[in-house]
Amino acid sequence: MIEISDLSKNYGTKQALQHLTLQIKPGEIFGFLGHNGAGKSTTIKNLVSIIEPTSGSITVDGLDLAEHRQEIKQKIAYVPDTPDIFLQLTAMEYWNLLSSAYELAEKDVQARRNKLVALFNMAEHVDETMASFSHGMRQKAVLIGALLSDPDIWILDEPMQGLDPQAAYDLKQLMKAHAQKGKTVIFSTHNLDTAQQLCDELAILKTGKLIYNGSVQDLLAQHAGKSLEEIYLEMAGRQGDSHLVDDIEGDTHE
Template sequence: MIRFQQVTKQYGSKTALKDLNLEIKTGEIFGFLGHNGAGKSTTIKSLVSVIEPTSGTIFVDGQSLTENRLAIKKRIGYVPDTPDMFLALTAGEYWDLIAAAYEMTPADKARRLRKLGDLFDMNHHHEETLSSFSHGMRQKAILIGALLPDPDIWILDEPMTGLDPQASYDLKEMMKQHAARGKTVIFSTHVLDTAQQLCDELAILKAGELIYNGTTDDLLATSPGESLEAIYLNMAGRKADHELVADLEESVHE
């Protein structure tokens, strides 16, 4: 189980995340929803130790992240919200770096890399630099790196962005299988259909504050017959969105 206890992140006078209290169970797919700037990436980056919260504590299976950072990081595979990193490296060099960081054996690395390379159609691109790849291919390279050591906890920030339909489908199937093995998948997305399809539980953030945490089914039950998109926008969107749309349509027809 992963637990956020009173986690706050401030940048000067701006509060990016305020007093977050949240539990993520082992063996589930957990989704973060929210508009840009809602605090999703801040939460994720705090968990993967990219940034340090201003206050509060994060626990992973009862261990404080601050006090057990290296051990916990070795259990995590992380896909950031942009794949534009390590661009001077070839894909093979990047995967070698990840394998070394996680202390993988050559045999395990070769087996996993062959499997993931086949799945994402990347086995013929080892010698090409990440800078030469399209956005989607960079995303695949970063995904392969994150999943290469077969970590217990997958943390994926907008992982489907740029992926082709086959790669997106395959990743979603892998996420389901990982959770079915009793492991944890955490991801953020703006694609509400994907969240509705995959997530066991959801957290919705707005302006750095948690406004919903619970199962997807329970959230849908709050407004029978409504889509997740409609429920989400009612909670996290502009309250007058429907009025703005109506005004726009009226002006178009004048």
């Protein structure tokens, strides 16, 4: 169980996250939705200890993150919102670096690494540098590295971004299988179809505030006859400003 209690994060005078409180249970896929700047990545970076909150707390399986940071990190696989990291390394060097960081013996990690490499069609690229990869290939390499240790909690920030359809499908299947084993999957996305397909629970953020927390089914039931896209845009989008599109299109034809 992950418990986020009254979590806030300020960057100077900007409030990126405001009094966020929610629970994320094991055995479920939990999704964060929100426009750019809504607070999704800020929440995730707090969860993985990249940044520290201005106030509030996070506990993981009863352990306070601020007091048990290293122990909790060992339980987490993290995929950042950009895969442009360690570009001077080959893919294999990058995976070996992560294996060392997690103190994984080669004999223990080799079989899982080989399966992930085969799944994401990276076998021919293991000795190429990350700098030479396309965005999608870097994303695959980062995903493989994050999942090597097979930790209980997966925290994935826009994990489908740049993936080809096959890789995106395979990742979704991995996420489902991990949750079915009673483990936890947390991810952020802008893709509402993906959220509807995968999420057991949703948190929708708007300008750093939580505006919905519950299941997709409950959200749809509360707004009968509307699609998830329509509901989301009413809650988080520009309400009443749809004429702006017509104004722009009108300008282009003048």
